[in-house]
Structure formats: structure tokens, C-alpha cells
Amino acid sequence: MSSTNISLTRFLIEEQRAGRISPDLRLLVEVVARACKSISIAVGKGALGGVLGDAGANGEASINVQGEAQKKLDVLSNEILLEANAWGGHLAGLASEEMDTSHPIPDKYPRGNYLLLFDPLDGSSNIDVNISVGTIFSVLRCPDGVDNPGDEHFLQPGTAQVAAGYCTYGPSTMLVLTVGHGTHAFTLDREVGSFVLTTRGMKIPEETREFAVNVSNQRFWEAPMQAYVGDMLAGKDGPRGKDFNMRWVASMVADVHRILTRGGIFSYPLDSKCAPKGGKLRLMYEANPMSFLVEQAGGAASTGRQRMLDVQPTGLHMRVPVFMGSKAEVETAVRYHAGHDAA
Numbered sequence: 107m108s109s110t111n112i113s114l115t116r117f118l119i120e121e122q123r124a125g126r127i128s129p130d131l132r133l134l135v136e137v138v139a140r141a142c143k144s145i146s147i148a149v150g151k152g153a154l155g156g157v158l159g160d161a162g163a164n165g166e167a168s169i170n171v172q173g174e175a176q177k178k179l180d181v182l183s184n185e186i187l188l189e190a191n192a193w194g195g196h197l198a199g200l201a202s203e204e205m206d207t208s209h210p211i212p213d214k215y216p217r218g219n220y221l222l223l224f225d226p227l228d229g230s231s232n233i234d235v236n237i238s239v240g241t242i243f244s245v246l247r248c249p250d251g252v253d254n255p256g257d258e259h260f261l262q263p264g265t266a267q268v269a270a271g272y273c274t275y276g277p278s279t280m281l282v283l284t285v286g287h288g289t290h291a292f293t294l295d296r297e298v299g300s301f302v303l304t305t306r307g308m309k310i311p312e313e314t315r316e317f318a319v320n321v322s323n324q325r326f327w328e329a330p331m332q333a334y335v336g337d338m339l340a341g342k343d344g345p346r347g348k349d350f351n352m353r354w355v356a357s358m359v360a361d362v363h364r365i366l367t368r369g370g371i372f373s374y375p376l377d378s379k380c381a382p383k384g385g386k387l388r389l390m391y392e393a394n395p396m397s398f399l400v401e402q403a404g405g406a407a408s409t410g411r412q413r414m415l416d417v418q419p420t421g422l423h424m425r426v427p428v429f430m431g432s433k434a435e436v437e438t439a440v441r442y443h444a445g446h447d448a449a
């Protein structure tokens with residue numbers, strides 16, 4: 107990755123001058139980036155910051171709307187994002203993976219035209235073992251004439267996103283962003299405190315020999331997924347005619363970042379455990395923003411049966427099966443599903 111001297115601030119101003127983003131959207135992305143810097147500092151303190159471990163009090167776990175035990179950093183990251191964004195004047199409302207319902211902007215603050223959705227800390231199970239975690243965000247327009255949005259106003263397909271991104275808190279902190287004109291990566295210069303453009307126009311190779319999936323769920327998968335992964339594992343003597351490598355960080359941000367950097371396919375398919383909920387990963391906070399970034403980098407994203415960005419959400423916390431990454435490989439996964447469904 108070659109570094110430039112273009113800061114995120116300058117990049118966004120240039121996007122605004124080119125008419126690709128509004129001044130409000132520019133400021134909104136700046137606020138999210140600033141919040142991510144604060145989360146990065148909290149994550150980076152690790153065991154010294156008193157932020158590891160489970161949230162909750164008196165030995166009682168704190169359970170979020172997803173039915174999952176919250177980590178202290180899940181709660182802290184959510185608070186940082188809410189606090190940073192609520193008063194800025196660019197938003198009509200916020201929604202978070204960690205909150206039951208959408209969060210209106212308090213009356214004391216001015217309202218803007220955008221809706222912000224986020225997974226404040228993705229890959230929570232990795233926090234306590236010092237493996238990369240991240241923040242994922244998505245920006246929608248508030249429908250015309252609505253100044254006090256409710257959950258229903260957030261239920262827009264991924265094609266309606268005006269910006270999406272993630273911040274990965276790994277060996278370096280990186281912000282990866284799209285405003286609908288390519289996917290661009292910024293690395294946090296920790297001494298200066300600003301994000302610097304390090305890759306303009308990320309490109310996912312069309313073909314790959316690397317897949318990411320939690321294979322421990324194999325016996326619960328649907329038949330087409332069993333066949334798809336079985337054929338990859340058969341290697342060059344099997345029907346795919348090539349050997350595949352496998353990676354699974356179990357932080358979607360880190361797995362998708364690898365795929366944006368060197369290609370691959372990331373998958374969290376339907377299995378009989380998560381099928382009653384529709385899948386494991388969340389459409390609005392995880393699948394849609396990541397699919398927007400991946401498509402803007404020349405990749406593809408699907409549920410296995412439908413382009414991800416075309417899915418009409420039916421609930422704020424809706425879950426979906428996910429296949430995303432190198433275009434030809436995602437198309438292959440989709441063909442296995444179509445072949446099975448047609449049989």
C-alpha cells in the first residue's frame with residue numbers, strides 16, 4: 107500500500123467539490139471517523155484500560171436485542187458513536203445493532219437529513235484475545251417530509267445507501283469508505299491523529315483460491331453449501347480443478363478487509379441453527395454496508411439467492427445469509443444454490 111499526503115478531511119472536501127457528496131454528508135463521515143478514533147484508543151488500551159470482559163453488573167450478563175451477551179467494549183463503542191453523532195445536526199436518527207429500536211435525535215439538537223446505522227463493535231468474541239475487531243456503518247437518506255423517523259424509515263434496501271464504511275482496529279487502525287464512487291482505504295497516523303489515504307480505488311481480484319467460512323457449522327448447512335465447500339476442499343483433483351486455502355478470523359471486518367485487499371470469498375450461510383432467524387449476520391449493520399463496499403471495489407455480494415443490496419428489509423435487526431467477495435467466486439456459490447433449488 108503506498109501512502110499519500112491526502113488526509114480523510116481533504117479527500118472528503120475534494121469529493122464535495124466534485125459534487126459527489128453534500129457538505130452535511132462530509133461532516134457526518136468526519137464525525138463517524140472521529141468516533142472511530144476514540145474507539146481505537148479504547149480498544150488499544152486493552153487490559154490496561156479496564157475495558158476487557160463482559161458488560162453487566164452484580165454477576166448478571168448484559169444481553170442485547172440480538173440475544174447476545176454484551177462486552178464492555180460493545181457498550182462503550184455504542185455510547186461513543188451515539189454521543190459523537192447525536193448533536194452534530196447532520197442526522198435525523200440513528201440505529202445500532204446494540205439497541206432495541208432506533209434512536210431519535212434529542213429535541214435540544216438540530217436535525218439533519220441522514221440516518222446512520224452501525225455495528226459499534228464487530229467481532230466482539232475476539233476482544234478479550236487481542237484479535238482485530240472493528241466498527242461498521244451505513245448512511246441512508248431520511249425519507250422526504252419525515253423529521254422524526256421511526257424504525258420503518260430505516261427499512262430501505264442497500265441500494266439506497268449514500269455512504270458506508272468500516273474501521274478496523276488491528277495492527278494498524280484503518281478506515282475503509284465508499285460514498286458510491288469506489289472504495290478507498292485510510293490508515294490512522296497515530297502521531298498526527300488523522301486518517302491518511304493509503305489506497306484509492308481498492309480492487310478485489312475477480313478470481314480467488316481462498317474462502318472464509320466457519321466450517322464447524324458444516325453439518326448444519328443446507329445441501330448446496332455442503333456441495334460448494336465440499337468441491338473446494340476436493341482441490342485440484344475435484345470439480346473445481348484447483349486447491350483452495352481457508353481463513354476465518356471470526357471478525358467480519360477483518361475477514362472482509364482481507365478480501366478487499368487480496369480477494370477471496372466470505373460466507374456466513376444459512377444453517378439449521380440460525381435458519382429460524384433468517385441467518386447469522388445482520389442486514390442493516392453488517393451485510394449491506396459491507397456489500398456496498400465490496401461492489402464498489404468490483405466484487406459481488408449475495409444471499410446465495412439474491413443480490414444483497416436488493417433485499418427489502420423487513421426489520422431493523424433482520425438477519426441474512428451472506429456470500430461476498432471475488433465476483434466469479436460469488437457467482438459460483440450462487441450457481442450451486444440455483445442448481446440445487448431448480449433440481
Ligand SMILES: O=P(O)(O)OC[C@H]1O[C@](O)(COP(=O)(O)O)[C@@H](O)[C@@H]1O
Nearest residue numbers: 225227228229230231320356357358
Ligand atoms: O463465531 P462465529 O459463529 O464464527 O461468527 C463470527 C461472526 O460473528 C460476528 O462476530 C458477528 O458480529 P458481532 O460481534 O458484531 O456480533 C462477525 O463479525 C463474524 O463474522
Ligand SMILES: [Mg+2]
Nearest residue numbers: 225228229392
Ligand atoms: Mg458484527
Ligand SMILES: [Mg+2]
Nearest residue numbers: 225226227228
Ligand atoms: Mg457488534
